[in-house]
Amino acid sequence: MSPNESQVQARQALKNLKPYSPGKPTWEVQQELGIEKVVKLASNENPLGASPKAVEALLAYLPEIHRYPDAATKGLNEAIAAQLNLQSDQLIVTNGADELIKLVAEAYLDKGDEIVIPHPTFSEYEFGGHLMGATPVLVSFDDQFRYDVDRLLAAVTERTKIVYLCSPNNPTGTYLPKADLQRLLDRLPKRVLVMFDAAYSHYASAEDYSDGLEYVRQGYPVIVLQTFSKIYGLAGIRVGFGAASPDIIRTILQVKEPFNVNALAQAAATAAITDTEHVQKSRKVNEEGREQLYEAFRRLGLKFTESMSNFILLELGPDAGNLYQRLMAQGVIVRYGTGWGLPEHIRVTVGTREENEFLIECLESLLVQQA
Numbered sequence: 001m002s003p004n005e006s007q008v009q010a011r012q013a014l015k016n017l018k019p020y021s022p023g024k025p026t027w028e029v030q031q032e033l034g035i036e037k038v039v040k041l042a043s044n045e046n047p048l049g050a051s052p053k054a055v056e057a058l059l060a061y062l063p064e065i066h067r068y069p070d071a072a073t074k075g076l077n078e079a080i081a082a083q084l085n086l087q088s089d090q091l092i093v094t095n096g097a098d099e100l101i102k103l104v105a106e107a108y109l110d111k112g113d114e115i116v117i118p119h120p121t122f123s124e125y126e127f128g129g130h131l132m133g134a135t136p137v138l139v140s141f142d143d144q145f146r147y148d149v150d151r152l153l154a155a156v157t158e159r160t161k162i163v164y165l166c167s168p169n170n171p172t173g174t175y176l177p178k179a180d181l182q183r184l185l186d187r188l189p190k191r192v193l194v195m196f197d198a199a200y201s202h203y204a205s206a207e208d209y210s211d212g213l214e215y216v217r218q219g220y221p222v223i224v225l226q227t228f229s230k231i232y233g234l235a236g237i238r239v240g241f242g243a244a245s246p247d248i249i250r251t252i253l254q255v256k257e258p259f260n261v262n263a264l265a266q267a268a269a270t271a272a273i274t275d276t277e278h279v280q281k282s283r284k285v286n287e288e289g290r291e292q293l294y295e296a297f298r299r300l301g302l303k304f305t306e307s308m309s310n311f312i313l314l315e316l317g318p319d320a321g322n323l324y325q326r327l328m329a330q331g332v333i334v335r336y337g338t339g340w341g342l343p344e345h346i347r348v349t350v351g352t353r354e355e356n357e358f359l360i361e362c363l364e365s366l367l368v369q370q371a
Contacts, residue, residue, distance in 0.1 A: 097240035120340035173307025
């Protein structure tokens with residue numbers, strides 16, 4: 001060993017961390033495979049693009065980017081509060097929803113605490129827990145990927161600090177009905193914080209769906225997570241927010257870095273939250289796209305989970321990994337389910353009608369070859 005070689009030891013908690021694996025960008029697949037036409041249906045992005053109001057506001061703000069952003073995100077806080085019937089002190093704006101998940105973990109978790117997480121779901125909840133030395137307790141969905149409230153309650157112990165709920169859930173597209181959410185909140189000890197991830201709430205059309213905000217207004221120990229990355233189409237500039245009681249927000253603000261949300265993101269999101277026309281168009285395209293894909297999957301004899309989101313979990317069987325790779329070779333990027341412990345599944349983002357049709361044609365061709 002060289003006398004100058006580092007012997008600095010990293011935290012033990014890092015041994016449990018699994019880095020997030022994002023979907024491949026279109027340009028990378030084009031370069032790797034030497035193909036021109038590539039359709040990305042892997043990252044649950046809005047196929048219509050960004051809110052036009054957001055783009056206009058972003059361009060207008062460009063001459064001001066030599067200034068630091070508003071550290072308190074005051075203008076955006078007020079715009080969100082007005083839209084959602086909340087008070088500004090019930091909100092925290094973050095650099096994407098991912099930052100909020102990490103901040104909540106930093107603010108509330110100590111080594112030895114437990115967090116209850118449904119499985120399979122978004123990996124960042126577990127990441128945040130491991131980062132702080134907490135122990136994730138995974139609770140399986142039922143065989144239809146539906147929430148089981150009794151299983152969640154049974155997993156709660158004296159060491160439980162946070163329960164994570166993603167509804168609609170990523171990657172299954174299933175949701176927690178309002179009656180079940182109400183029962184869970186009423187049965188949980190008040191010392192347990194519930195993080196309710198409603199990133200895909202705008203796509204949910206079930207009559208008994210709740211985005212969780214009503215429970216924030218009622219004072220439950222709930223923090224609702226939302227994002228501008230999905231229906232508003234602002235994934236590239238990273239902005240999300242949390243809604244909770246003022247005391248919870250104050251606690252999280254203690255660990256937030258200053259200037260965490262850049263000025264362009266603030267300007268764009270402030271405009272996007274008022275763009276109801278774009279939201280309505282995006283919902284319509286998504287609902288029509290889901291039905292288009294359902295019909296094709298039924299025709300092809302494939303099992304899938306009906307979704308309240310802008311993606312569909314599709315079961316392809318033992319050859320799913322191979323089909324995933326062969327779809328990519330034809331220019332269709334989807335997400336393989338192995339990261340969620342679902343090696344026989346892929347997750348398909350709902351695209352435009354033309355993008356969906358391209359996926360269907362490629363998938364059908366591969367299945368015919370396989371037969």
